[in-house]
Amino acid sequence: MLSDGELGTLKRIAKGVAAQFGGNCEVVVHEVSERSMNRSIVAIENGHVTGRNLGDGPSQVVLKQIGKKDDQSTDDHLCYLTRTPDGKVLKSSSMYIRDEAGKIAAIFCINFDISALAMAEQSLAALTSTMSIIDETPARISRNVNDLLDDLIDQSVRLIGKPVTLMTKDDKVRAIRFLNDHGALLITKSGDKIAKHYGISKYTLYSYLDVKTGGKNND
Numbered sequence: 001m002l003s004d005g006e007l008g009t010l011k012r013i014a015k016g017v018a019a020q021f022g023g024n025c026e027v028v029v030h031e032v033s034e035r036s037m038n039r040s041i042v043a044i045e046n047g048h049v050t051g052r053n054l055g056d057g058p059s060q061v062v063l064k065q066i067g068k069k070d071d072q073s074t075d076d077h078l079c080y081l082t083r084t085p086d087g088k089v090l091k092s093s094s095m096y097i098r099d100e101a102g103k104i105a106a107i108f109c110i111n112f113d114i115s116a117l118a119m120a121e122q123s124l125a126a127l128t129s130t131m132s133i134i135d136e137t138p139a140r141i142s143r144n145v146n147d148l149l150d151d152l153i154d155q156s157v158r159l160i161g162k163p164v165t166l167m168t169k170d171d172k173v174r175a176i177r178f179l180n181d182h183g184a185l186l187i188t189k190s191g192d193k194i195a196k197h198y199g200i201s202k203y204t205l206y207s208y209l210d211v212k213t214g215g216k217n218n219d
Contacts, residue, residue: 001033002042002097002105010097010108011043017110018045024113026050026090030062032104042106049113050084061094062107074104082111089115145187152184153197164198172198176208 002010007029014027026049030040040058047053065074078093090111097106156175160167167175175198184190195205 001035001099002031006097006099006105007042010106014043014045014108021112024049024116026052026109026111026113028052028109028111030058030107030109032062032065032106049088049090049111051086059109061109065096065104065107072102087115088113089118149184149187149190149193152179152182153194155182156184167198172200173208176205180209 010029014029018025018027023046026044026046028041028045028047029043031042032040038057039055040062041052041054041056044052044054061077074096076093076095078095080092082090082092084090091114092112093110095108096104097108099105156178157164159178160171160175162171164172176194179185179194184194191202191205195202198205200208
């Protein structure tokens, strides 16, 4: 059972944590004893998060602990999800406070309402997700056409997923067609640079635009 001094200390800590993280953070101190079976909450801050008050009964975590005969192996339970009856999603942590004999006398619980944050995270994920199969990294905004050509060439290589030295003819055809589809060949003298990068002639470069893929031979 908690002494008055221990309870006072826990109340101060609870008030400090709640003040630090604001109105969405509920902090509860449960007493763990036979007398607390029906009235385990001995301190609470921001009880509106779960709708509980001082003197209310134990949670499932507390009730389970009260019923334990051996609590020596009980570890703190940190950063798990809980949900209130009215649908709030909480990020919770339960820390076990032991008396001088090593027996659990109280449970210090933090319940942070992350419902709004979870909704914001989903909204942001919807805005930042992409269906691109070429490159999942953000595209760079190029300052000039030479940089743009370099970026497109890099993207064409990532599209294939292997170094140029390991590419088959079909791989190179696919890469060249990607560059053509994205306007790379419209850039002045791009043909020379692309041909050099892929180790082929300019004649071969333009012939690849008419080649049907399917072969396994190397250029």
